[in-house]
Amino acid sequence: YAPQSKRQMEYRPWLVRVLLSIVSFGLLGILMKTASYLHLETLDVLVCMYGGGSAYLALISLLKKEKWQRPELKVGTMAGFVSIIGYSSYFYALIKGTASIVFPIVSLNCLIVVIAGCFLFKESLKKYQIAGIISAALGIIFTKI
Secondary structure, three states: OOOOOOOOOOOHHHHHHHHHHHHHHHHHHHHHHHHHHOOOOHHHHHHHHHHHHHHHHHHHHHHHOOOOOHHHHHHHHHHHHHHHHHHHHHHHHHHHOOHHHHHHHHOOHHHHHHHHHHHHHOOOOOHHHHHHHHHHHHHHHHHHO
16 A cells, blocks of 8 residues: 555455454453453463464464564564553553543554654655544543543
8 A cells, every 4th residue: 555556445344454453452451451450460461462462373374384584573573572561551550540541542552653654654644634633632631631
């Protein structure tokens, strides 16, 4: 996909995946709050999340006989470590704070991705995207008040 491309794209599969990711993040927030409410150890939950995902990825890769490239492995490992640090911080915030305030703030990681895309890949934002970023930031400010 390239933003400047004039090709006709089928967006239904993409939209389904976006909706599934939204539901997944919502469920993840509920599960993580439940885990902190049940006083489960953060490390145990993270090992289950990432260990289970890594085992699934390894199994599928073996079954499909995929060959991993070195850059893929480096980026994937770095993303995993950053996620573990992020989720550890998220657990700490859920234990110390109110879930209705913590979860919306943590969910703004998509804004970081959008802004990073602008800086790293020189993507341009449309007016409705800028309005979305501003409204999300205002929502966090008003939630905190």
